[in-house]
Amino acid sequence: MSILQRNPVYVVGIGMHRYQFPTDTPYVQLGLTAVREALADARLLWPQVPLAVVGSAAIGMAAGRVMLRHLGSTGFEVMQVENASASGSTAFRTACLQVAAGEHDVALALGVDKFGDGRRAAGKDGLQPLSPTTHIPLVKFALLTRRLMQDHGLTDADLARVAVKNHGNAALNPHAQFRKPRTLEQVLDSPRIAGALTSLMCTPRGEGAAAVIVASQAGIDRLGLDRQRAVRVLASVSCSERLAEDVPAGVPPIVELVRQSARSALQQAGLAADALDLIELHDAFSIEELVYAEAIGACAPGDAAGALARGDWGIGGRCAVNASGGLIGMGHPLGPTGIGQVAEIVRQLRGEATGRQHPGARTGLAHMIGLGTMAAAHVLHKE
Amino acid sequence: MPSPETPPLLLGHCQVCGAWNFPADSWGCRACGAARNHLQAMPPPGPAILRNAVTVHAELSPGLPVPCVVGEIELAPGVIEEALLQVASEADVAPGRVLEPVHLGDAGGISPWRFVPVQGGPR
Numbered sequence: 001m002s003i004l005q006r007n008p009v010y011v012v013g014i015g016m017h018r019y020q021f022p023t024d025t026p027y028v029q030l031g032l033t034a035v036r037e038a039l040a041d042a043r044l045l046w047p048q049v050p051l052a053v054v055g056s057a058a059i060g061m062a063a064g065r066v067m068l069r070h071l072g073s074t075g076f077e078v079m080q081v082e083n084a085s086a087s088g089s090t091a092f093r094t095a096c097l098q099v100a101a102g103e104h105d106v107a108l109a110l111g112v113d114k115f116g117d118g119r120r121a122a123g124k125d126g127l128q129p130l131s132p133t134t135h136i137p138l139v140k141f142a143l144l145t146r147r148l149m150q151d152h153g154l155t156d157a158d159l160a161r162v163a164v165k166n167h168g169n170a171a172l173n174p175h176a177q178f179r180k181p182r183t184l185e186q187v188l189d190s191p192r193i194a195g196a197l198t199s200l201m202c203t204p205r206g207e208g209a210a211a212v213i214v215a216s217q218a219g220i221d222r223l224g225l226d227r228q229r230a231v232r233v234l235a236s237v238s239c240s241e242r243l244a245e246d247v248p249a250g251v252p253p254i255v256e257l258v259r260q261s262a263r264s265a266l267q268q269a270g271l272a273a274d275a276l277d278l279i280e281l282h283d284a285f286s287i288e289e290l291v292y293a294e295a296i297g298a299c300a301p302g303d304a305a306g307a308l309a310r311g312d313w314g315i316g317g318r319c320a321v322n323a324s325g326g327l328i329g330m331g332h333p334l335g336p337t338g339i340g341q342v343a344e345i346v347r348q349l350r351g352e353a354t355g356r357q358h359p360g361a362r363t364g365l366a367h368m369i370g371l372g373t374m375a376a377a378h379v380l381h382k383e
Numbered sequence: 384m385p386s387p388e389t390p391p392l393l394l395g396h397c398q399v400c401g402a403w404n405f406p407a408d409s410w411g412c413r414a415c416g417a418a419r420n421h422l423q424a425m426p427p428p429g430p431a432i433l434r435n436a437v438t439v440h441a442e443l444s445p446g447l448p449v450p451c452v453v454g455e456i457e458l459a460p461g462v463i464e465e466a467l468l469q470v471a472s473e474a475d476v477a478p479g480r481v482l483e484p485v486h487l488g489d490a491g492g493i494s495p496w497r498f499v500p501v502q503g504g505p506r
Contacts, residue, residue, distance in 0.1 A: 129494060132447050143455055193440060
């Protein structure tokens, strides 16, 4: 039994700073906007939060203390985690596990980022890759797209439908970077980036912030928080890619990583995939939603394009995939993204996603990929 | 075949488990974790085989002219690396094509290796 099963942890507050194209707004302002909203949502005061875990990939070291001191130097514990696109997911996981372990009964997970200089540890490992594209995820996923179009008969229109759905959802989300619905023709006719991927099939660059506050049952009781609006974190899982030789033949390692991480999270939660009403996943490139949602179990094997075309993954469908607009529509500022997924699911499970509410939502999965090689998965449930 | 001036493209052959690694000076074996000193720099055990390719249209990396064709190339069993193809169009090469590494010397700060289809090789 996992520690989250033995010691329940709940999301009690959420807050956002809208994702947006790069501006001169300091990250401190982005982050504090999200934190203040989360505190108000939880009806907590800053001195009641003893731990802050900050997820950021591009700002630089020690952003947490620099930012959060403006709320008060209360002596809180603060740490910063970086895990590429999964920085926020990892910050959330760290906060949940700290609370479940009993170190604190309340914790803040905050994701905040500005568009950075793009320097990555992978480019500083002292080794010379064969291609300057080796560590560029877009090229990796363009190659995956080509392979899956050849092997599974996926079409340009299948790829474009992901973007149409997610731009449409984002148009309903006031926190989203893109707010325009797009047609199939607009997606297909947008500039080609690599292989079959066009610009509207790819996540934009941007900035923003997302915050969630988690608490134990003891924390909820001690602080008199509203238990009725709390959403339980049923599972938290993180792992990384295995060697290609160690995954089933013909399955790309990234797809097997998603399958394994989602299966582990659902097992930890004691649920089957068909219990999921909502999935927020890493659709930085449209091919990812098709293969990840299928790997998670949102459709029968081989039926991803069909499920999408039938509307099974739309808001009001069998399982709403990326009701927020996903990375393609809502945006992907890196540090905030995984926490923004959690905030969206919490909002949906509370029935507070005005204008884009998925009816009857009880259970959701937040699934994130970092640098195309590691995964973090969280199952959330409204009791 | 590479000209006499062309340095050979080398892989690291693990003397502990037999796995192939790229680059040859990797910090450890990707399969068993053996330390760098257990990797012996050797030519690939067979021809380089193209497994997949796409054309990159957008400027994604400083110094990389576009459009360009990027391939996934199997250098040895289990070792599939992205590399730049020296072809006019991705239509000129199909998966399964045998490729030959060519060293450009100075490539403007990016990797000097390009892969070209072997003339007369299987298409």
